[in-house]
Amino acid sequence: MQVIRRIRSRTLVLPAADVDTDQIFPARFLTTTSRDGLGRALFADWRFDAEGRPRPEFVLNRPESAGCSILVAGRNFGGGSSREHAPWALLDYGIRAVISTSIADIFFSNAVKNGLLPVIVDEDTHQWLLAHPGAELEIDLEAITVALPDGRRAGFPMEAFARHCLLHGVDELGYLISCLPAIEAHERTNAR
Amino acid sequence: MTKQTMFEKIWRAHEVVPESAEAPAVLYIDLHLVHEVTSAQAFRLLRERGIPVRRPDRTVATLDHATPTDTRQLFGGVPIRLESAARQIEELERNAAASGIELFGLRDKHRGIVHVIGPELGLTQPGMTIVCGDSHTSTHGAFGTLAFGIGTTEVGHVLATQCLLQRKPKTLAVEVRGKFAHGVSAKDLVLAIIAQLGVAGGSGQVIEYRGEAVRALSMDERMTVCNMSIEAGARAGMIAPDETTFTYMRGRPRAPAGAEWERALAAWQQLPSDAGAAFDREVALDASDVPPMISYGTNPGMSIPVNGIIPMRNDESFLKAMQYMAFAPGDMLAGKPVDIVFIGSCTNSRLSDLRAAAALLRGRKVASGVRMLVVPGSQQVKQAAEAEGLHEVFTGAGAEWRESGCSMCVGINGDTAPAGRYVVSTSNRNFEGRQGQGARTLLASPVTAAAAAVTGRITDPRDLMS
Ligand code: SF4
Numbered sequence: 001m002q003v004i005r006r007i008r009s010r011t012l013v014l015p016a017a018d019v020d021t022d023q024i025f026p027a028r029f030l031t032t033t034s035r036d037g038l039g040r041a042l043f044a045d046w047r048f049d050a051e052g053r054p055r056p057e058f059v060l061n062r063p064e065s066a067g068c069s070i071l072v073a074g075r076n077f078g079g080g081s082s083r084e085h086a087p088w089a090l091l092d093y094g095i096r097a098v099i100s101t102s103i104a105d106i107f108f109s110n111a112v113k114n115g116l117l118p119v120i121v122d123e124d125t126h127q128w129l130l131a132h133p134g135a136e137l138e139i140d141l142e143a144i145t146v147a148l149p150d151g152r153r154a155g156f157p158m159e160a161f162a163r164h165c166l167l168h169g170v171d172e173l174g175y176l177i178s179c180l181p182a183i184e185a186h187e188r189t190n191a192r
Numbered sequence: 193m194t195k196q197t198m199f200e201k202i203w204r205a206h207e208v209v210p211e212s213a214e215a216p217a218v219l220y221i222d223l224h225l226v227h228e229v230t231s232a233q234a235f236r237l238l239r240e241r242g243i244p245v246r247r248p249d250r251t252v253a254t255l256d257h258a259t260p261t262d263t264r265q266l267f268g269g270v271p272i273r274l275e276s277a278a279r280q281i282e283e284l285e286r287n288a289a290a291s292g293i294e295l296f297g298l299r300d301k302h303r304g305i306v307h308v309i310g311p312e313l314g315l316t317q318p319g320m321t322i323v324c325g326d327s328h329t330s331t332h333g334a335f336g337t338l339a340f341g342i343g344t345t346e347v348g349h350v351l352a353t354q355c356l357l358q359r360k361p362k363t364l365a366v367e368v369r370g371k372f373a374h375g376v377s378a379k380d381l382v383l384a385i386i387a388q389l390g391v392a393g394g395s396g397q398v399i400e401y402r403g404e405a406v407r408a409l410s411m412d413e414r415m416t417v418c419n420m421s422i423e424a425g426a427r428a429g430m431i432a433p434d435e436t437t438f439t440y441m442r443g444r445p446r447a448p449a450g451a452e453w454e455r456a457l458a459a460w461q462q463l464p465s466d467a468g469a470a471f472d473r474e475v476a477l478d479a480s481d482v483p484p485m486i487s488y489g490t491n492p493g494m495s496i497p498v499n500g501i502i503p504m505r506n507d508e509s510f511l512k513a514m515q516y517m518a519f520a521p522g523d524m525l526a527g528k529p530v531d532i533v534f535i536g537s538c539t540n541s542r543l544s545d546l547r548a549a550a551a552l553l554r555g556r557k558v559a560s561g562v563r564m565l566v567v568p569g570s571q572q573v574k575q576a577a578e579a580e581g582l583h584e585v586f587t588g589a590g591a592e593w594r595e596s597g598c599s600m601c602v603g604i605n606g607d608t609a610p611a612g613r614y615v616v617s618t619s620n621r622n623f624e625g626r627q628g629q630g631a632r633t634l635l636a637s638p639v640t641a642a643a644a645a646v647t648g649r650i651t652d653p654r655d656l657m658s
Binding site for chain 2: 015016017018020022023026027028030031032033034035045050074075076079080081082083084087102104105106109110113114159160161164172173175176177179180182183186187190
């Protein structure tokens with residue numbers, strides 16, 4: 001997994017609240033057994049019309065969105081399905097962090113496990129970000145802050161272990177495997 | 193001894209390493225359910241790293257999500273129409289065989305939707321931790337288990353170690369008092385609960401449903417309620433096991449038997465939350481206030497009584513939902529025309545759901561121009577329904593009777609609704625495009641769905657019930 005310390009980028013803003021995993025990654029693309037190239041399906045039904053042509057008004061299709069790797073989303077982002085295709089598609093497209101006031105549980109956990117940084121900010125910061133699309137931000141995972149262009153900094157919560165894994169590119173499976181002796185002991189005492 | 197909730201009892205019994213400030217708990221998983229859509233990448237990861245499946249004996253696989261429900265494709269020698277689905281099915285067949293995991297294969301009489309067959313076979317047992325790469329794993333909580341959905345990376349973790357890294361969630365008690373009114377079902381109750389909590393209202397929490405009205409529910413109904421916990425954003429939903437649970441479990445093929453049954457029963461009886469145990473949060477509602485419900489928007493929290501009117505709201509997600517659904521605030525839903533009726537999904541496709549829908553349909557016809565699809569949750573449900581002649585009620589009324597699977601709940605198996613059409617569905621999600629690109633879903637109970645099929649319009653089922 002990629003090491004994350006700082007992410008510097010202009011923002012893409014998608015203000016709708018409750019954007020669910022079926023919007024991020026429509027179900028009909030789920031019948032894949034791979035995890036590569038999923039960025040093409042990202043927000044597919046908002047990005048493309050019925051004939052597959054890009055809808056020019058959708059934020060991802062605007063020229064100024066090219067190269068942005070921070071997505072500012074409306075409240076309660078990523079609800080719904082456990083499909084990890086949602087964070088895979090965001091990462092494949094080039095998004096490295098998602099900022100909102102709340103992010104659904106399973107999506108949050110799936111994001112962290114893949115090196116997509118979920119950033120939960122306070123209401124005021126969120127309102128400012130929604131009102132300033134394209135703002136240049138710096139997310140610092142060591143300091144656990146988001147720096148706004150005017151120099152203000154907002155902290156965000158990040159679970160210690162997840163932060164450690166992201167900062168060092170450690171994957172959780174390695175840690176779990178190191179717990180195997182304890183797992184075996186648990187199985188011996190709880191054998192059914 | 194401090195008083196413990198059922199969640200705490202189960203959590204503690206499965207802590208391999210308790211959580212600390214630095215690291216989440218290592219939580220032991222008793223039962224891992226696997227299906228064809230969220231497992232391939234996990235098996236591949238294990239193969240690449242040379243890690244074997246640690247406990248194939250605690251892993252059970254089925255085919256449901258991408259699997260067609262068309263009888264000819266399963267039993268008639270017609271090839272599976274969707275090539276990508278056929279590939280996913282073959283890949284799970286190969287992965288299961290290579291790892292020694294039991295798979296309920298395409299033509300197995302025990303195959304079905306993962307959350308229907310677990311309980312049906314007695315694999316789901318009180319006190320267990322159960323996970324699956326599907327968010328509606330919360331269904332199994334109806335038996336007093338801690339059951340939740342996980343992503344594919346975590347599927348890999350469980351395959352490799354039988355454990356997960358988890359921070360301990362908070363607890364939310366939802367107390368349901370009173371008695372259900374006539375024509376009101378568990379689906380209506382859970383839609384009302386979600387409308388009250390909001391789609392993120394249960395975030396970071398495990399819900400325990402309790403109270404007189406919950407105790408009165410059958411196991412099928414309890415599963416419907418726990419199933420939709422995730423639609424309130426909750427990590428899991430659970431209901432304490434009681435006589436209803438034990439009666440359901442006794443004699444199931446994989447349930448303990450003989451002396452083991454007695455031992456298991458004694459342990460299960462210790463599971464319910466201690467009297468006076470504290471929850472992080474408590475809410476209450478009265479079942480007698482709940483009418484038949486229906487969703488009008490693009491998430492399950494946007495639900496109202498079937499004879500109610502769409503409220504006035506001004507936020508962006510509401511306005512977007514109105515545009516997608518082609519509804520307006522102040523609209524009355526009852527009387528609006530529908531195109532398709534879907535009875536199925538892990539929320540409402542068990543025998544009692546089919547019986548309720550059939551009772552309303554008996555002696556009636558599906559309105560002309562309406563397509564009705566009835567998809568039993570498992571092959572066992574199908575067989576039981578056929579033994580009672582329910583399939584003849586459905587086909588006689590003009591509905592399609594299918595093989596089991598997720599079908600139109602997720603629309604990746606050939607069963608989809610066309611853009612712009614209105615689908616009254618007994619499934620659990622009305623997200624944009626969930627049942628097909630541009631399709632408009634209205635979530636409701638089996639009887640409300642059946643009533644819509646008969647009249648071709650959104651209808652209060654009580655108008656058609658004797
Ligand atoms: S029926 Fe729907 S919700 Fe249930 S397991 Fe299948 S896809 Fe998931």
